[in-house]
Amino acid sequence: MTKLALMPHTLTVSPGEYLVTSDLSATLETYLGSCVGVALYDDRAGVGGLLHILLPEAGDEQARAAPAKYARSGIPLLIQEMEAASGKKDRFKGWIAGGAEMLPNRPNIANLDIGPRNVRAACQIMEAQGIPILGQEVGGNLGRRLCLRMDRGVAEFASSANMRRHVKKEATAPSRPDKRDLIKSIKGLPSFSHMATRLFGRIEDETVAFAELKEEIYKDQSLTANILKLCNSAYFGLPHQVTTLSHALILLGMNNLKKIILTALIKPVYSQNANIYFLKKGDLFRHALGCALTMEMLARLKGYVNPEEAFVAGLLHDVGKVILGECALEQFERIMRKIIEEGKDAARAEEEVFGYNHARVGAWVAEAWRLPPLLKDVILCHHQPSEATVDPMMVSLVHVADAICNMLGLGCGTGLANQIAPGAMSFIHLQVKEVEDTISALPEIIKKVEDMF
Numbered sequence: 001m002t003k004l005a006l007m008p009h010t011l012t013v014s015p016g017e018y019l020v021t022s023d024l025s026a027t028l029e030t031y032l033g034s035c036v037g038v039a040l041y042d043d044r045a046g047v048g049g050l051l052h053i054l055l056p057e058a059g060d061e062q063a064r065a066a067p068a069k070y071a072r073s074g075i076p077l078l079i080q081e082m083e084a085a086s087g088k089k090d091r092f093k094g095w096i097a098g099g100a101e102m103l104p105n106r107p108n109i110a111n112l113d114i115g116p117r118n119v120r121a122a123c124q125i126m127e128a129q130g131i132p133i134l135g136q137e138v139g140g141n142l143g144r145r146l147c148l149r150m151d152r153g154v155a156e157f158a159s160s161a162n163m164r165r166h167v168k169k170e171a172t173a174p175s176r177p178d179k180r181d182l183i184k185s186i187k188g189l190p191s192f193s194h195m196a197t198r199l200f201g202r203i204e205d206e207t208v209a210f211a212e213l214k215e216e217i218y219k220d221q222s223l224t225a226n227i228l229k230l231c232n233s234a235y236f237g238l239p240h241q242v243t244t245l246s247h248a249l250i251l252l253g254m255n256n257l258k259k260i261i262l263t264a265l266i267k268p269v270y271s272q273n274a275n276i277y278f279l280k281k282g283d284l285f286r287h288a289l290g291c292a293l294t295m296e297m298l299a300r301l302k303g304y305v306n307p308e309e310a311f312v313a314g315l316l317h318d319v320g321k322v323i324l325g326e327c328a329l330e331q332f333e334r335i336m337r338k339i340i341e342e343g344k345d346a347a348r349a350e351e352e353v354f355g356y357n358h359a360r361v362g363a364w365v366a367e368a369w370r371l372p373p374l375l376k377d378v379i380l381c382h383h384q385p386s387e388a389t390v391d392p393m394m395v396s397l398v399h400v401a402d403a404i405c406n407m408l409g410l411g412c413g414t415g416l417a418n419q420i421a422p423g424a425m426s427f428i429h430l431q432v433k434e435v436e437d438t439i440s441a442l443p444e445i446i447k448k449v450e451d452m453f
């Protein structure tokens with residue numbers, strides 16, 4: 001958290017954090033799913049602040065540890081910090097955005113209406129504090145971006161619904177790529193070496209010849225450097241600097257080392273020019289990593305036998321989007337229109353435009369990379385977990401982990417319309433409280449991991 005930032009550019013507020021600044025050349029932004037963003041501005045003092053809350057409230061201990069995560073503690077904290085930067089509460093004006101619903105029209109799991117509960121709590125607190133809300137864009141089922149323009153003292157909202165001006169109608173529909181075009185594009189992905197394929201296939205297999213892997217890794221200097229950087233990151237909190245892969249293996253164990261190697265190998269794949277759904281460069285990887293970490297947490301929570309395998313499933317679930325972003329970008333205007341104008345979810349809209357969706361394309365990637373049947377099943381069914389055939393528990397876990405990342409606005413841009421499928425929560429015996437605890441715990445974990453790259 002930063003009190004006063006003097007950087008002349010866009011500053012992004014992460015989930016569960018806030019930023020206060022008097023730098024008039026800055027723009028503060030945050031991305032929201034079911035989370036709520038609160039922007040405050042004081043014209044006279046030229047002070048503005050932006051807060052990204054995850055949940056309405058928490059117990060005393062949790063709220064004391066990370067007050068900005070919760071509406072009840074976060075909004076008073078934002079006000080206090082704005083006043084410390086010479087703002088005056090009676091001059092503050094406010095805006096709120098976010099609070100998307102993940103389970104619309106499913107009253108049987110009504111307590112998972114985290115989005116609407118966040119909105120209600122934020123509005124109540126703003127009213128109790130006497131701060132007028134000049135604008136709000138809340139609810140629905142789309143992700144949003146809220147940004148505070150310090151030079152103009154106003155907040156702006158962006159969701160796919162109000163980005164329709166960017167979604168122009170083409171005179172004739174562009175030809176859609178067929179499977180052969182896509183397979184060609186899969187072959188053109190950054191070298192995803194046979195080493196990764198072997199690791200994906202044998203994540204649970206301790207007999208992978210480490211010496212042989214080490215040889216291969218050392219041939220690629222930037223991969224070696226990335227792997228060692230990941231090993232030395234705050235996430236693992238090792239007491240000593242790791243300088244060799246053998247040392248890393250001793251300190252972290254084979255399963256952790258495999259996860260690190262796979263993460264380093266998949267990053268360039270997700271860093272392709274995948275400008276779909278108004279995503280920024282890096283968003284696909286951020287989402288994949290967020291989902292991998294959420295998977296690991298949920299898998300441990302639910303006693304799933306192999307949390308490392310769960311991590312890999314989360315990491316790979318959206319790999320099909322890379323290919324669609326590569327060779328079908330111009331079609332996304334039509335997909336966005338279906339999402340905006342017809343209220344379709346993203347996977348269904350893709351299906352109607354292409355005849356297949358990113359999950360199906362991801363399964364073709366899985367075949368090309370010779371991934372094991374479990375991972376192909378996860379990739380193919382992550383939006384329809386009831387169709388899973390190999391490991392329905394794992395697929396439902398990925399489906400829910402994906403939704404939790406969307407709720408936090410993690411690498412989802414502003415255009416995704418995904419909800420939790422009926423039955424997925426009960427299939428993995430996941431309680432609403434457990435979802436809330438996972439949401440609360442994720443920002444620190446993701447931050448530690450993001451610092452690695």
Ligand SMILES: [Fe+2]
Pocket residue numbers: 317318358382383
């Ligand atoms: Fe997906």
Ligand SMILES: [Fe+2]
Pocket residue numbers: 287291317318402
């Ligand atoms: Fe996803």
